Amino acid sequence: MGQRLREIRQLAGLTQAQVAERLEIGQTAVSKLESRRDLHVSKLREYLAAMGATLRIGAHFVDAAFMVNNLREADFRYEQVDENQLILPILGDDQLPPHRDVVFSIKPEYSRKIASGEKTIELRRRFPMSVPAGTTALIYETSPTRALAGIAEIGEVHRCAPQEIWTTFGERACITRKDFDSYFAGVDRAFAIELRHARRLARPLELSELRERFSFEPPQSFLYATPKLREALLNECAKIPD
Structure with missing residues (x-):
């Protein structure tokens, strides 16, 4: 995972020093992050946010249509992409909107x-x-x-x-x-x-x-x-x- 993050950072045109400054940590700490095989989700989200990105985690259900129909009727906020894909606020502090038809x-x-x-x-x-x-x-x-x-x-x-x-x-x-x-x-x-x-x-x-x-x-x-x-x-x- 660390290697993939390093590749993304390089594609974004950022140096380790620039990311470290945005995260308010030392460049050595960024280097260590980019050498790890796995990361906590919170760390991953912070690292990507420093590059101006938002973390999204995908979950693929075998019976996608059934799951989508259930979620459409659930007390849960979502953004519909198409009939078989929804974006759900699993991470972060998003709350249900106070008023929905x-x-x-x-x-x-x-x-x-x-x-x-x-x-x-x-x-x-x-x-x-x-x-x-x-x-x-x-x-x-x-x-x-x-x-x-x-x-x-x-x-x-x-x-x-x-x-x-x-x-x-x-x-x-x-x-x-x-x-x-x-x-x-x-x-x-x-x-x-x-x-x-x-x-x-x-x-x-x-x-x-x-x-x-x-x-x-x-x-x-x-x-x-x-x-x-x-x-x-x-x-x-x-x-x-x-």
Whole structure:
């Protein structure tokens, strides 16, 4: 590893003395670094930073598409490169941004009830409690519609036993007890997500357009909207009526 770093330094047109000055260490210490077979990640990052570079470590998963889909639905900040590649903040002090839009996959009959104000609770088997009130919820209608068709604002997120969810929110969820029990079968905790200020988008975006423009793939449950998608929908969702 040290030899590789030395080669990179030379390609960058820097001397050991220049790197040492930027690291505020002696040139001898830099020479020792460049003779080592391995380095701590922290040392490697500091050395590269002295040359104006940012360290990135790649992890290749055999089933990349499966992993990407899971991460798209996870409570984790990422930058999407393509459908099989994400950049994740493993190193450093990057924090999750405080506000990210969420895309829900919802059956058309439930989506219409959300838009009309009849359905004000969305149920999920899993959902991050860190999603703050005021987050924009984009509603993707599943088959046969297959389009991004609605928008709402997330209120409070509740996590408790399914029976408590049913007792407190069952009526507002607009679901039968049979379907409720089937959906939450085998789980100890359920999520009830309050939705408010719901409305239909002025122009639904069909799946073909979403794929072409944003490399969008419908989530099984939910995912965080990419910055590119959020920017394109700025005129639609920047202001939700009170």
